[in-house]
Amino acid sequence: xxxxxxxxxxxxxxxxxxxxxxxxxxxxxxxxxxxxxxxxxxxxxxxxxxxxxxxxxxxxxxxxxxxxxxxxxxxxxxxxxxxxxxxxxxxxxxxxxxxxxxxxxxxxxxxxxxxxxxxxxx
Amino acid sequence: xxxxxxxxxxxxxxxxxxxxxxxxxxxxxxxxxxxxxxxxxxxxxxxxxxxxxxxxxxxxxxxxxxxxxxxxxxxxxxxxxxxxxxxxxxxxxxxxxxxxxxxxxxxxxxxxxxxxxxxxxxxxxxxxxxxxxxxxxxxxxxxxxxxxxxxxxxxxxxxxxxxxxxxxxxxxxxxxxxxxxxxxxxxxxxxxxxxxxxxxxxxxxxxxxxxxxxxxxxxxxxxxxxxxxxxxxxxxxxxxxxxxxxxxxxxxxxxxxxxxxxxxxxxxxxxxxxxxxxxxxxxxxxxxxxxxxxxxxxxxxxxxxxxxxxxxxxxxxxxxxxxxxxxxxxxxxxxxxxxxxxxxxxxxxx
Numbered sequence: 001x002x003x004x005x006x007x008x009x010x011x012x013x014x015x016x017x018x019x020x021x022x023x024x025x026x027x028x029x030x031x032x033x034x035x036x037x038x039x040x041x042x043x044x045x046x047x048x049x050x051x052x053x054x055x056x057x058x059x060x061x062x063x064x065x066x067x068x069x070x071x072x073x074x075x076x077x078x079x080x081x082x083x084x085x086x087x088x089x090x091x092x093x094x095x096x097x098x099x100x101x102x103x104x105x106x107x108x109x110x111x112x113x114x115x116x117x118x119x120x121x122x
Numbered sequence: 123x124x125x126x127x128x129x130x131x132x133x134x135x136x137x138x139x140x141x142x143x144x145x146x147x148x149x150x151x152x153x154x155x156x157x158x159x160x161x162x163x164x165x166x167x168x169x170x171x172x173x174x175x176x177x178x179x180x181x182x183x184x185x186x187x188x189x190x191x192x193x194x195x196x197x198x199x200x201x202x203x204x205x206x207x208x209x210x211x212x213x214x215x216x217x218x219x220x221x222x223x224x225x226x227x228x229x230x231x232x233x234x235x236x237x238x239x240x241x242x243x244x245x246x247x248x249x250x251x252x253x254x255x256x257x258x259x260x261x262x263x264x265x266x267x268x269x270x271x272x273x274x275x276x277x278x279x280x281x282x283x284x285x286x287x288x289x290x291x292x293x294x295x296x297x298x299x300x301x302x303x304x305x306x307x308x309x310x311x312x313x314x315x316x317x318x319x320x321x322x323x324x325x326x327x328x329x330x331x332x333x334x335x336x337x338x339x340x341x342x343x344x345x346x347x348x349x350x351x352x353x354x355x356x357x358x359x360x361x362x363x364x365x366x367x368x369x370x371x372x373x374x375x376x377x378x379x380x381x382x383x384x385x386x387x388x389x390x391x392x393x394x395x396x397x398x399x400x401x402x403x404x405x406x407x408x409x410x411x412x413x414x415x416x417x418x419x420x421x422x423x424x425x426x427x428x429x430x431x432x433x434x435x436x437x438x439x440x441x442x443x444x445x446x447x448x449x450x451x452x453x454x455x456x457x458x459x460x461x462x463x464x465x466x467x468x469x470x471x472x
Binding site for chain 1 (some may be wrong): 151153155161165259331335337343359362368379381383387415438
């Protein structure tokens, strides 16, 4: 004996479950952010899922360019002397960083996909 | 029908609880750029962010003291550091903190073990390279190699025995006025080791400290169910622009991993790269390897050995490592091939 109201209730419950599911799965896979700090202060937070080129300009006019592409971040350009940041591997996993020491610029993945590696010796 | 709804509600609450469920201690990570001219990263567990921040602050404060004492480029008010010792070479003994005496005694010990391949008295030679490298990085078109003549002349002033340590008076005196100390091959690792021991005593049981890629693990990692797991520490691929960031992942607990590589710090002259690890016997950058990694408990030893072994032939390096208790090494040769010491592979994660 299934009543019409029971069906409606069932559908509503299913929708709620689906909404929860979508909410958690979306925030999990799409939550990766790219946090850029300059001298310890947050300069900008970008979405890892959104491809773009982003220019960081320091107070003295020096710059770094960050490129987000296919879920990875790299430093494409910088006018720092050593260019170690530009040579750095692209990053994707949670807590991975690219640091430009001369400019005190740190690009870090936050809320990202867990990495099997905890730290890298170099 | 009621039953069905119950099932759905249960599924929803399970998803909720799985997401909200957290172990009593959470994992945190912090980093700072102010010390040892590099990035320091601290990873660890604490019941809340405030507790973790307290630990990080303690680590920072403790390490900052070492940073100032072991600095060879800057003066700090009211502090006699390594630069003070260098500035007073041939002039007078300098009264210093015990932390400097301890570092120099350890350095003398390692210099002996490594057959002079890690020598903190090489400041005069390293300074020449440092100046040419800095200039070459700043204006690449003007980059030059230091004249061998100049390096040879400076190498006359690198005798460890001219470092006069008076433990009773807590003084250090460089009896050769042309001589200077450069503790770059050991200071970071040594300070990391001392800091790790200190913070462990303060109740920081499980974590990691990385000072510019000198990694010291403390205790273990905590799994999702609260189980003890080894820390996974990667070894940097010398091809830094490669898609593959790491060569191996090691499983470490209470151990240090330090890698010395040609990709860390270098400059380019006429299209050729010259890195910063200078072989005391040739006075030139050693050209045998892309990188050398050392695993042992003491981060100071790991740091110093990675430089020393980098400056040794493969045979000599293997001999040194096999003679040391609980110390392992991994070489990446110039042709890209791998060489392991006898017990290294036990650390490699499957």
